[in-house]
Amino acid sequence: MKLIDKKITCYVNDIELEVEQGTTVLDAGKKAGVDIPTLCHLDLHELGPVNQSANCRVCVVEDDNSGNLIPSCSQYVYDGMRIQTDSMNAVMGRRTSLELLLSNHPRDCLTCVKNRNCELQTLADDLNIREIHYKGEKMDHPVDDSSRAIIKDPNKCIMCRRCITMCNDMQTVGVLSPLDRGFDVVAGTAFHLDLDQTSCTYCGQCVSVCPTAALAERSATPNVWKALNNPDKHVVVQVAPAVRVAIGESFGYNPGDISTGKLVSALRRLGFDTVFDTIFGADLTVVEEAKELVDRIESDGPLPMLTSCCPAWVQFIEQQFPDLLDVPSSCKSPQSMVGALSKSYYAETAGVDPEDIIMVSIMPCVAKKSEADREELSEAGLANVDYVVTTRELARMIKEAAIDFRTLAEGAFDSLLGESTGAGTIFGTTGGVIEASTRTAYEMITGKELGTLEFRQLRGIEGVREATIETGDRKLRVGIAHELGNARQLLEAIQRGDAHFDAIEIMACPGGCIGGGGQPYHHGDISRLERRAAALYHIDDISERRKAHDNPLVKKVYEDYLESPGSLKAKQLLHTSYSAKERI
Amino acid sequence: MKKQDVLDTSNLDEQKLAELDHRIESIEGNVEEALIDILHQAQNLFGYLPYNLQRYVAKKLGLPSAKVNGVVTFYSLFSERPRGKYTVSVCMGTACFVKGADKVLNRILGLTGTEKNVMSEDGLFTVQDVRCIGACGLAPVVTINDKVYGNVKPSDVDDIIRRYKKGDEYAD
Numbered sequence: 001m002k003l004i005d006k007k008i009t010c011y012v013n014d015i016e017l018e019v020e021q022g023t024t025v026l027d028a029g030k031k032a033g034v035d036i037p038t039l040c041h042l043d044l045h046e047l048g049p050v051n052q053s054a055n056c057r058v059c060v061v062e063d064d065n066s067g068n069l070i071p072s073c074s075q076y077v078y079d080g081m082r083i084q085t086d087s088m089n090a091v092m093g094r095r096t097s098l099e100l101l102l103s104n105h106p107r108d109c110l111t112c113v114k115n116r117n118c119e120l121q122t123l124a125d126d127l128n129i130r131e132i133h134y135k136g137e138k139m140d141h142p143v144d145d146s147s148r149a150i151i152k153d154p155n156k157c158i159m160c161r162r163c164i165t166m167c168n169d170m171q172t173v174g175v176l177s178p179l180d181r182g183f184d185v186v187a188g189t190a191f192h193l194d195l196d197q198t199s200c201t202y203c204g205q206c207v208s209v210c211p212t213a214a215l216a217e218r219s220a221t222p223n224v225w226k227a228l229n230n231p232d233k234h235v236v237v238q239v240a241p242a243v244r245v246a247i248g249e250s251f252g253y254n255p256g257d258i259s260t261g262k263l264v265s266a267l268r269r270l271g272f273d274t275v276f277d278t279i280f281g282a283d284l285t286v287v288e289e290a291k292e293l294v295d296r297i298e299s300d301g302p303l304p305m306l307t308s309c310c311p312a313w314v315q316f317i318e319q320q321f322p323d324l325l326d327v328p329s330s331c332k333s334p335q336s337m338v339g340a341l342s343k344s345y346y347a348e349t350a351g352v353d354p355e356d357i358i359m360v361s362i363m364p365c366v367a368k369k370s371e372a373d374r375e376e377l378s379e380a381g382l383a384n385v386d387y388v389v390t391t392r393e394l395a396r397m398i399k400e401a402a403i404d405f406r407t408l409a410e411g412a413f414d415s416l417l418g419e420s421t422g423a424g425t426i427f428g429t430t431g432g433v434i435e436a437s438t439r440t441a442y443e444m445i446t447g448k449e450l451g452t453l454e455f456r457q458l459r460g461i462e463g464v465r466e467a468t469i470e471t472g473d474r475k476l477r478v479g480i481a482h483e484l485g486n487a488r489q490l491l492e493a494i495q496r497g498d499a500h501f502d503a504i505e506i507m508a509c510p511g512g513c514i515g516g517g518g519q520p521y522h523h524g525d526i527s528r529l530e531r532r533a534a535a536l537y538h539i540d541d542i543s544e545r546r547k548a549h550d551n552p553l554v555k556k557v558y559e560d561y562l563e564s565p566g567s568l569k570a571k572q573l574l575h576t577s578y579s580a581k582e583r584i
Numbered sequence: 585m586k587k588q589d590v591l592d593t594s595n596l597d598e599q600k601l602a603e604l605d606h607r608i609e610s611i612e613g614n615v616e617e618a619l620i621d622i623l624h625q626a627q628n629l630f631g632y633l634p635y636n637l638q639r640y641v642a643k644k645l646g647l648p649s650a651k652v653n654g655v656v657t658f659y660s661l662f663s664e665r666p667r668g669k670y671t672v673s674v675c676m677g678t679a680c681f682v683k684g685a686d687k688v689l690n691r692i693l694g695l696t697g698t699e700k701n702v703m704s705e706d707g708l709f710t711v712q713d714v715r716c717i718g719a720c721g722l723a724p725v726v727t728i729n730d731k732v733y734g735n736v737k738p739s740d741v742d743d744i745i746r747r748y749k750k751g752d753e754y755a756d
């Protein structure tokens with residue numbers, strides 16, 4: 001019997017409703033125009049698992065039939081149910097739950113990194129909390145600032161378990177788990193190890209859903225301010241594609257509004273000497289990766305070839321699939337390519353000592369911070385990238401510098417490493433890297449010009465997608481996965497011999513980089529991610545050039561400096577290696 | 585603590601590890617469901633569940649260490665520290681508490697010269713407080729390993745502990 005089709009009747013504040021069996025009280029409330037407050041609840045719909053732990057009790061309502069308070073996020077409506085969301089009992093129940101949470105919270109809102117972005121803070125206002133009636137013991141855990149990417153402050157943890165759901169159910173990384181019991185319970189790492197001693201990939205999805213500041217990015221802005229104010233340093237900045245369709249949200253624009261020009265102007269105002277575009281690096285990555293793919297196909301090299309742009313994914317495969325380390329492309333990420341070329345090609349051209357260059361990248365990503373730390377990503381002792389600033393951190397810097405973002409003129413990137421195509425632009429969304437690479441690989445393999453540039457079969461938000469593309473006589477079998485749990489499925493299928501692909505794109509975050517851990521908080525609204533992705537495809541649509549190998553500056557860098565795709569010099573500057581790591 | 589300390593299992597008895605391996609290999613069905621059982625067996629073999637043993641079990645079962653550690657720290661029957669020959673559990677349920685279980689507990693801690701959940705120096709005792717064990721009619725209740733002592737007064741404690749120290753624990 002299919003229960004889903006069965007309609008039942010319930011009453012929300014005496015409003016009669018007909019709902020499907022299996023509807024939560026929370027969703028029934030929405031139908032009746034009641035927005036029941038929630039805190040631990042998180043539903044990413046098509047993009048992820050639901051956190052329905054019913055831990056916080058902030059969403060309690062009164063069941064008139066039993067007189068009990070019930071958590072609306074996890075209780076399902078039954079036929080004839082009478083729900084009161086605004087009875088004194090329900091309102092006071094919610095207040096009590098929240099006051100109890102607040103009684104054990106540091107309440108340092110004024111100096112907290114989540115100030116004005118904190119869901120606990122917002123609820124305290126929404127529920128009109130003006131006094132906290134409960135006093136009691138407070139948590140006293142050490143703050144973990146061991147990693148360069150994420151700071152974990154368990155004293156701000158309200159045990160909503162959203163991070164645990166993301167880390168275990170969506171990403172299958174399993175670094176976070178509820179530890180201990182009763183008052184001591186905390187979302188922690190195995191044996192309370194510091195984060196940098198665990199198998200954390202730094203994907204930052206825990207950060208992007210944490211309602212408080214128990215998990216937050218480690219800010220690089222103090223270092224960047226210092227560099228900008230050091231007259232002896234030449235500070236170069238690069239901006240990833242997904243930043244330009246999201247940063248506007250921090251300044252009152254809608255998700256998906258494109259603010260590339262204003263973003264460049266803001267960076268110049270902040271004092272960066274040179275402003276490059278990571279999309280240039282993406283275009284270069286496409287050319288190098290397409291060449292590598294063609295070489296692997298021709299020489300029966302290891303297939304499938306997996307993309308290697310996503311640093312959380314790279315950490316994941318090193319720790320969880322150490323026997324598959326010959327499958328990722330050896331290409332560095334676009335960020336590292338732009339970094340490597342800034343400190344070599346650009347330094348030579350501009351007559352700047354590479355030692356004096358500070359390379360800052362603006363990324364939608366928390367993991368890029370730890371990528372910048374990888375020893376493999378440096379030349380002659382100089383890191384390709386010095387500091388990584390997330391979209392959120394950059395928005396804070398712009399506000400701190402009192403720049404009126406909305407009135408800024410449209411700026412343009414500096415040439416040399418600033419020209420971009422539509423192909424590199426769509427790197428910021430799931431399916432984009434493989435679509436961009438396919439446009440180039442098609443022409444490399446067939447020697448013919450591509451008619452239709454869009455590969456619509458590669459687009460979408462399903463977790464795992466596959467497509468076959470005709471490239472002359474040969475069919476190119478392409479796979480795509482976003483979110484690491486989906487990547488695991490695909491890799492396990494390859495290990496079992498059940499899946500056969502030539503190329504696979506993997507991104508750790510839901511929707512790709514547009515849903516990165518460093519982006520403005522989506523607060524569970526996934527339509528924001530969809531609009532950011534649509535904006536990237538729109539930029540591609542209206543771009544003059546839409547194939548990476550048509551980027552005139554990519555051609556120029558090969559002519560001037562790198563010789564040809566896959567050359568010895570390109571291998572040295574633009575490629576990297578991977579090493580197996582023990583999983584904890 | 586460093587990752588390496590958790591990965592290093594050289595201080596664990598090889599024979600016992602081989603026995604544990606054997607039991608893990610004989611699991612039928614879902615490993616996650618077998619986790620608690622395997623941890624029990626590991627604790628019976630080694631006496632307690634040090635971090636490196638927990639990680640060893642996690643790796644063998646293909647589970648994240650954090651998951652295993654979460655289970656171990658949730659159940660009071662599992663111990664991450666060495667335990668004395670005798671586990672003394674003092675019930676702190678409501679009935680026992682109002683009849684003076686806290687005084688009994690303090691007396692026991694004084695006599696064994698230890699803190700809660702820390703093995704005494706002579707290796708004989710680990711003293712812990714526990715939630716209601718369901719013997720409220722006998723309150724206050726103390727258990728030592730499998731033996732139950734009911735209606736315990738602080739003045740009874742000296743005699744009980746002395747017998748365990750002398751080694752004639754089964755003499756009544």
